[in-house]
Amino acid sequence: MLDSLLVNVSKYAASANHSPVENFITEAFAWLLRSDITLRDGLLALLKERVKNVGANSLACELGAYQASDTVTIATQMNFAGVYPDMVWQDHQQPWTLVFEHKVWSELSDQQLANYRAYAEAHFPQYVLILITARRSQHKQNPDIALCWQDIADLINQLPSTDEQQQWLRQEFIALLDHHSLLNDTPINPLSLAYYQDAIKLDQQLANICEAALRHQWPLAALPYFELKAKVDKLWGRVGLVFNAPKRNPSLYEAWEPGVFCGFMKDPADHVIHELLEQGPIAVMNISLDRSLHHGIGQTLCYQQLVSAIAKVLPSGWEISDRTQYAGYNSWHPLVIYAELMPLLQGCKTAEQQEIRVIEQLDKLQRLLISLPEFEAFCAEMRSRYAANSMV
Secondary structure, three states: OOOOHHHHHHOOOOOOOOOHHHHHHHHHHHHHHHHOHHHHHHHHHHHHHHHHHOOOHHHHHHHHOOOOOOOEEEEEOOOOOOOOOOEEEEEOOOOEEEEEEEOOOOOOOOOHHHHHHHHHHHHOOEEEEEEEEOOHHHOOOOOOEEEEHHHHHHHHHHOOOOOHHHHHHHHHHHHHHHHOOOOOOOOOOHHHHHOHHHHHOHHHHHHHHHHHHOOOOOOHHHOOOOEEOOOOEOOOOEEEEEEEOOOOOOOOOOOOOOEEEEEEEOOOOOOOOHHHHOOOOEEEEEEEOOHHHOOOHHHOHHHHHHHHHHHHHOOOOOEEEEHHHOOOOOOOOOEEEEEEHHHHOOOOOOHHHHHHHHHHHHHHHHHHHHHOHHHHHHHHHHHHHHHHHHHO
16 A cells, blocks of 8 residues: 555645645655666666765765665655654665655755754664755755756656656656646746846735725625735735634634635745646635645535536636645645636726726625525535534
């Protein structure tokens, strides 16, 4: 069972403690290494070469002499006394352990590699700490070896193979990296340079629309089980308004049981919606759920009925994306209703007209949502589950 990619990935379905994309790529990479000895040997050779290049002479000599045995195991999320490196390579015939940390579009947390190193020093006779990231600018905290996902893709492309299935699996992994923009940056587009000054104003312009929207009388805020957060939300690659459950205790955070976000999505990484932002920022209305409501939400009848009901009545220009249908989705934000900004703002001549257009469109969506019996049933079920989970 430990060699099953789908089984290993499924263990993250009810957790939002880590990036779903990082978890998925880690599990896919580990699974590929377990099943592809040629790739495993190639990775070890690459690590030996890189440790030479960084001038770690003692480590280079020691690692250079290491030849992997056939007892190598590759585990993910191993417990290092309360911290969990993404992947650990252990040789059970030789005293070598390779500790991997993988990053996609996030930074290392404070002392993250130092914590791994402290555990490795105490428990492994010989070890190497390896960091793999999207960009070299993320190479921090002094790993023994630092790679980019592009290096892994280059390695895979250079490996010989006469096995058609093996080659297909390798290319599928490269396609996964490419889908999440982890391969080489494209060259600078001259048009990007020409419009750079206009582009850097966009964040503030979107924020200005949301500040104006705070003053609007929103339909959701009139419901007893929603209240509008007092400030514009600017976290997780988005900017807009958050409608939470009313706080029952001033010392507690606002709960999403469910929550609704209305505004703009600028960066797809946190919400794992890369394919929705291929043409740039989008207008969105998200349904968000508290941690205790994540498990099995996609198989919940009231959720399925809500998705179906919304899809039937969406206004022209708006689309719905049920993220539970995607591997590695962000379980905090399972449902995204979105519209491309260019057609949404078409015909607006002034900033004020754009503000009015966006507010009118999102107001219309909220009224549509509230009118659906399926939305009321979904909210009632989520509130009931949240209350029950809070008592446990």
